[in-house]
Amino acid sequence: MSVSRSELLRWQFDLTWSLFDHHLAAPAPEDFLWEPAALCWTVRPDGTPDWADTEPEPVPVPTIAWLTWHIGWWWSVALDHANRRTPREREEITWPGEDSAIAWLRGLREEWLVVLERLTDDDLDVSSGYPWGEEAGLTFAHTVAWVNSELMKNVSEIGQLRLLRSARPKASG
Template sequence: MCLWRPAPHCWTVRPDAHGRWRADWQVPEPDPVPAVTIGWLTWHIGFWWTTVLGHCFGSGAPEREETGWSGSAAAAADWLRGLREQWCSCLSGLTDADLDSTERTAALPWGGGQTLADVAGWVNVELTKNVAEIGLLRNLHGARG
């Protein structure tokens, strides 16, 4: 189901010549933006969460092209659970002053100048949106009869 394409014009994930799963992407995004697969959505969640963690709590993050997909729904779920655990661990010891600071977010490709609390709120909204999109794709896939 992760690779089911809901429309002909669709972004997905696919293995490259070396067997590493890569996500479709284009800059600038085409208009209209393509539909996406569940695999692409799970890659997308992992990509932005890895990026936020790397820039806000690490020494940087890999480029989008370097962030591969895990290859299966179970592996993607494990990857995302691990990112969630890392995110919760990083946030748990922070003070109000830490959350109000823009120091950790300065290197983000998006969100620079926002407080860490603002970025944490965005993570919640983005995760909720992406999970809702996964749910919709599951419903559409099931409704095909």
């Protein structure tokens, strides 16, 4: 059986999304802003995420809220590039809150599926500067593979945070 590169990338995306869908099924609103460590990145009440242009050392532990914003940010910009729109700046993309975050991410998935459905192997060979810049000399196939990898990484981080939160000792009343 022969599988095209675009079919393989779509399969990988679907596999990654199925893992994410598992974690999106049951978060409680209080899970999003739970701070797992003293040094933590989260989002502010206005939806603005913590950020540093140079990654700090040590790296702050992100909250699920921050991670869902992060996914929404890079995925929105990837969609801008894929659809030949002017890419939004990071500061333009705010977190919609715990009541809307999952719907936001599911909506981005639907938009990304449209991109994946129209992709041919020739489309994958087109030059793409996202996320590394034009000077990297990479293709849209690299962008799609990066989206899959970045989503998989962020999904595992969210899953780990959910596990840690659920494993905490319960406060006695």
